[in-house]
């Protein structure tokens with residue numbers, strides 16, 4: 001029997017070592033094995049946790065070391081092969097997410113540039129993983145030189161896309177584990193987004209973006225947002241094991257981060273945003289996204305979706 005590598009990030013190890021089982025609402029309804037997740041492939045396996053569990057979300061988000069990987073060997077539990085192309089692309093996306101010269105926002109931008117190139121190669125019938133590796137390394141160098149940050153500021157702002165994304169957040173129903181009055185307050189602020197006049201929506205976007213850009217918590221603990229990004233990349237084997245539309249993958253990822261930023265800004269209007277608030281928000285968001293998965297628009301080309309994604313950063 002051939003053995004493959006099983007990866008276990010630090011947050012999964014720490015969760016497993018907790019003395020008492022988690023009693024969060026999701027765990028009280030959890031089935032056997034919950035909240036463990038295994039992303040099984042024929043040539044590697046990734047252990048993880050479902051973020052609907054608050055303790056799992058806390059371990060993943062708040063520990064700067066959460067993504068130190070522990071590797072063991074085990075048997076393959078799936079026939080699904082992760083191609084060398086997808087593995088290289090996934091690895092370089094993660095490299096850009098943890099690049100010390102990049103903020104999470106710039107990491108997302110760099111990932112977008114990498115995916116745009118990967119899409120061109122793929123559409124042109126080129127599938128040599130060395131092409132991806134070369135592009136990933138080039139982007140890492142540009143990041144060090146500050147060139148990516150410069151290029152990012154030159155992106156034309158497409159405020160319409162962000163307005164539409166904010167308005168769509170009016171449909172979100174979050175099962176937040178907060179005191180009722182605070183939970184209702186957030187629900188009202190969200191549902192308002194779906195019904196306000198366009199001028200008021202635009203004002204709201206400006207307000208929330210200004211708050212989100214200056215949240216003291218993220219300046220003090222930059223690993224929180226970075227961990228949230230790495231989690232998504234790691235769990236989804238981003239952009240995906242069989243992904244053919246990299247633009248859509250980027251759009252889904254960017255949309256998620258747009259929502260995280262807006263939710264954190266909305267919550268901070270009730271009082272200074274704490275690390276625990278982010279845990280509850282991301283956990284509730286994970287629950288909502290489980291019920292409302294991203295749906296791509298068939299009429300959009302990958303390039304169009306990719307540009308939409310970049311405009312949400």
Ligand SMILES: [Zn+2]
Pocket residue numbers: 022023024025026027052053054055056
């Ligand atoms: Zn739990």
